[in-house]
Amino acid sequence: MVMRKLQLPLSQTQKVRFERAIERLQSLSSSANSDASVIVTDSIPVNHDDAFLKGHGTSEVDGELLATVCGVVERVDKLVYVRTLRARYKPEVGDIVVGRVIEVAQKRWRVELNFNQDGVLMLSSMNMPDGIQRRRTSVDELNMRNIFVEHDVVCAEVRNFQHDGSLQLQARSQKYGKLEKGQLLKVDPYLVKRSKHHFHYVESLGIDLIIGCNGFIWVGEHVEVRDPMAIDDQKDEEMISSSSTGKEQSHIPLETRQTICRIGNAIRVLSNLGFTVTLEVIMETVNLSNSKNIDIHDMLGSEFHVVVAENEAERRRTKRKK
Amino acid sequence: MEIDREDGRTPNQLRPLACSRNILHRPHGSASWSQGDTKVLAAVYGPKAGTKKNENAEKACFEVIWKPKSGQIGKVEKEYEMILKRTIQSICVLTVNPNTTTSVIIQVVHDDGSLLPCAINAACAALVDAGIPMKHLAVAICCCLAENGYLVLDPNKLEEKKMTAFAYLVFPNTTLSVLPEGSSVAEGEPVEHGIITSITHGVMSVDDYFLCVENGRAATASLSAFFRKNFQQSSSKAG
Numbered sequence: 001m002v003m004r005k006l007q008l009p010l011s012q013t014q015k016v017r018f019e020r021a022i023e024r025l026q027s028l029s030s031s032a033n034s035d036a037s038v039i040v041t042d043s044i045p046v047n048h049d050d051a052f053l054k055g056h057g058t059s060e061v062d063g064e065l066l067a068t069v070c071g072v073v074e075r076v077d078k079l080v081y082v083r084t085l086r087a088r089y090k091p092e093v094g095d096i097v098v099g100r101v102i103e104v105a106q107k108r109w110r111v112e113l114n115f116n117q118d119g120v121l122m123l124s125s126m127n128m129p130d131g132i133q134r135r136r137t138s139v140d141e142l143n144m145r146n147i148f149v150e151h152d153v154v155c156a157e158v159r160n161f162q163h164d165g166s167l168q169l170q171a172r173s174q175k176y177g178k179l180e181k182g183q184l185l186k187v188d189p190y191l192v193k194r195s196k197h198h199f200h201y202v203e204s205l206g207i208d209l210i211i212g213c214n215g216f217i218w219v220g221e222h223v224e225v226r227d228p229m230a231i232d233d234q235k236d237e238e239m240i241s242s243s244s245t246g247k248e249q250s251h252i253p254l255e256t257r258q259t260i261c262r263i264g265n266a267i268r269v270l271s272n273l274g275f276t277v278t279l280e281v282i283m284e285t286v287n288l289s290n291s292k293n294i295d296i297h298d299m300l301g302s303e304f305h306v307v308v309a310e311n312e313a314e315r316r317r318t319k320r321k322k
Numbered sequence: 323m324e325i326d327r328e329d330g331r332t333p334n335q336l337r338p339l340a341c342s343r344n345i346l347h348r349p350h351g352s353a354s355w356s357q358g359d360t361k362v363l364a365a366v367y368g369p370k371a372g373t374k375k376n377e378n379a380e381k382a383c384f385e386v387i388w389k390p391k392s393g394q395i396g397k398v399e400k401e402y403e404m405i406l407k408r409t410i411q412s413i414c415v416l417t418v419n420p421n422t423t424t425s426v427i428i429q430v431v432h433d434d435g436s437l438l439p440c441a442i443n444a445a446c447a448a449l450v451d452a453g454i455p456m457k458h459l460a461v462a463i464c465c466c467l468a469e470n471g472y473l474v475l476d477p478n479k480l481e482e483k484k485m486t487a488f489a490y491l492v493f494p495n496t497t498l499s500v501l502p503e504g505s506s507v508a509e510g511e512p513v514e515h516g517i518i519t520s521i522t523h524g525v526m527s528v529d530d531y532f533l534c535v536e537n538g539r540a541a542t543a544s545l546s547a548f549f550r551k552n553f554q555q556s557s558s559k560a561g
Contacts, residue, residue, distance in 0.1 A: 039450075039459075039549075039550060040450065040456050040458060040459050041457075041458050041459070041494075057453075057455060059415070059455075068415055068418075068455040068456055068457070069450070069453050069454075069455055069456070070450050070453075071453075084453035117348075165370070
């Protein structure tokens with residue numbers, strides 16, 4: 001977990017508390033046989049009695065293992081490699097990503113993904129609004145702006161890489177598509193660990209949380225996923241007409257908006273501190289802010305940052321005891 | 323010989339250093355490096371598949387594009403491109419990404435002397451940011467010889483005009499370099515005592531040149547420390 005220098009004005013006591021929390025975190029990480037940060041030509045400590053495998057970012061010189069890149073030493077069984085801490089997103093096929101549409105092009109949308117090239121979401125890789133599987137016609141192409149327009153936030157999956165290195169996305173499931181009524185947050189991609197579940201529904205708060213592998217995180221009001229094929233044409237027409245009239249009127253309740261902002265600020269605090277962003281840590285931070293009666297806008301203040309750092313140190317200590 | 327410089331520095335004193343990485347959105351790696359008022363922006367794109375003509379396909383290929391602050395590139399800029407390319411090729415591990423091309427674009431933001439060393443340092447920082455495997459970090463410095471024989475490190479534009487000879491020196495940052503076994507000694511002398519790149523302009527005696535090298539190597543300690551501090555900030559861990 002990467003620690004940052006806190007760019008906030010801290011009082012003397014806060015500074016002492018924060019430094020103590022950081023020391024505790026570092027002692028926990030080092031005692032857990034954690035991985036040291038290295039820069040180019042730094043020596044990597046290895047036990048030469050045991051056999052070890054040289055991985056990426058390492059080179060052996062005169063019996064000594066040296067780093068060829070700047071980053072963090074990782075150990076998986078006998079394999080020793082250096083993971084470069086690039087602030088860029090390094091995509092893999094199957095990643096769940098959240099992005100923003102920047103252009104509606106011919107039969108495709110271009111999506112900003114925090115990657116060095118834009119993602120491409122083809123019209124043919126999208127589920128049509130009517131839910132019917134069919135060939136895309138010129139009419140569908142003309143109606144592309146009815147699906148996504150510029151600045152829309154979308155959720156998709158990395159399908160494959162094109163020959164020029166750009167990403168092809170797909171949104172063929174009901175869980176993918178346009179994201180509305182929420183907040184888009186951006187954190188460094190290395191703070192998001194790939195896991196089985198990137199879609200989270202916080203039932204107690206009625207909030208959807210999508211943690212994109214590319215560092216874009218969506219916090220929004222819960223939307224029921226419905227299968228359009230299950231509804232007959234008549235009901236479908238009724239729903240479409242009611243949704244079109246109710247579009248302007250639909251608003252998010254104040255309580256939900258406050259919850260979205262609270263979760264958003266919790267993620268911002270974790271990002272500022274350089275802690276890995278997971279549902280467990282986010283919810284613990286939100287609960288901490290509630291239990292301490294901290295106002296939403298006060299969550300971004302120095303005191304709460306220190307409290308979160310202390311809480312994280314305590315959480316890891318108890319986790320290790322177990 | 324002690325000399326008063328117009329900005330109040332001692333002859334061996336460097337200008338204030340500043341470096342920030344990952345500042346551009348599109349490149350794989352980018353860095354801005356400034357020494358005093360000289361500022362250079364470097365961007366790295368790649369490695370991309372395929373090498374250029376007349377390049378060894380079994381090794382990684384580098385191309386350097388120099389963008390001046392204004393106007394077209396001339397002979398001097400072309401020379402800088404060549405120097406930078408050779409320097410980068412000597413500090414990078416070329417066997418890791420064979421048959422690939424990595425582009426390094428250097429944009430001069432402001433030139434107030436010691437431009438080439440500043441560009442080399444910026445390129446090195448950008449390569450680190452892009453995660454390109456390197457044998458060692460390159461630390462570049464400019465050493466000047468005045469008419470009355472005194473030596474000055476890291477001159478500004480005004481001082482450069484008064485100097486009779488220059489030496490642009492590039493050293494490895496550490497005593498241990500990631501080289502193949504047996505190659506850490508070149509002609510009986512360890513690599514860390516040597517130089518990666520040395521470019522001279524003007525007329526200077528052999529003794530003066532070795533004095534430049536000596537002073538330059540001594541001054542690169544602070545540059546190396548700055549590099550280390552800057553890079554470790556981004557990769558320090560807390561478990």
